[in-house]
Amino acid sequence: xxxxxxxxxxxxxxxxxxxxxxxxxxxxxxxxxxxxxxxxxxxxxxxxxxxxxxxxxxxxxxxxxxxxxxxxxxxxxxxxxxxxxxxxxxxxxxxxxxxxxxxxxxxxxxxxxxxxxxxxxxxxxxxxxxxxxxxxxxxxxxxxxxxxxxxxxxxxxxxxxxxxxxxx
Numbered sequence: 688x689x690x691x692x693x694x695x696x697x698x699x700x701x702x703x704x705x706x707x708x709x710x711x712x713x714x715x716x717x718x719x720x721x722x723x724x725x726x727x728x729x730x731x732x733x734x735x736x737x738x739x740x741x742x743x744x745x746x747x748x749x750x751x752x753x754x755x756x757x758x759x760x761x762x763x764x765x766x767x768x769x770x771x772x773x774x775x776x777x778x779x780x781x782x783x784x785x786x787x788x789x790x791x792x793x794x795x796x797x798x799x800x801x802x803x804x805x806x807x808x809x810x811x812x813x814x815x816x817x818x819x820x821x822x823x824x825x826x827x828x829x830x831x832x833x834x835x836x837x838x839x840x841x842x843x844x845x846x847x848x849x850x851x852x853x854x855x
Contacts, residue, residue, distance in 0.1 A: 724746045754780045757776045761797070764776060788814060795831070
């Protein structure tokens with residue numbers, strides 16, 4: 688019993704030290720990767736998804752630890768109509784930073800475009816809990832949910848014409 692206060696203080700010190708080791712501090716982005724991201728965002732704004740994806744992938748190669756690059760890749764995949772790939776990029780970003788508002792909003796928007804409206808609403812509720820209903824990410828996701836799923840694109844191979852019998 689006489690060692691109890693010392694043991695309690697020691698265990699508290701280890702707990703605080705251990706939790707400080709779990710805290711993640713965002714490293715600053717490499718300037719070269721920042722330039723690539725900026726040019727990729729400009730290309731995406733002009734509608735050049737291929738160029739934007741190339742720039743984002745180059746930025747990821749230069750600075751693989753920056754989470755914003757994964758979010759940008761997800762945005763480019765969404766714009767290309769590849770919602771499944773976008774969701775993958777957003778989830779990798781969320782593994783690194785679970786409270787990344789852009790990744791939560793992007794994932795929810797991709798889910799809404801894919802037709803998974805309940806999952807998108809769960810992301811909206813999570814965003815509302817993190818930043819409130821008034822933040823930009825919440826408004827963008829709420830608009831995407833209201834818009835609903837993206838129209839399905841049918842390939843030429845999927846459409847088989849009915850055979851027509853003609854007399855010669």
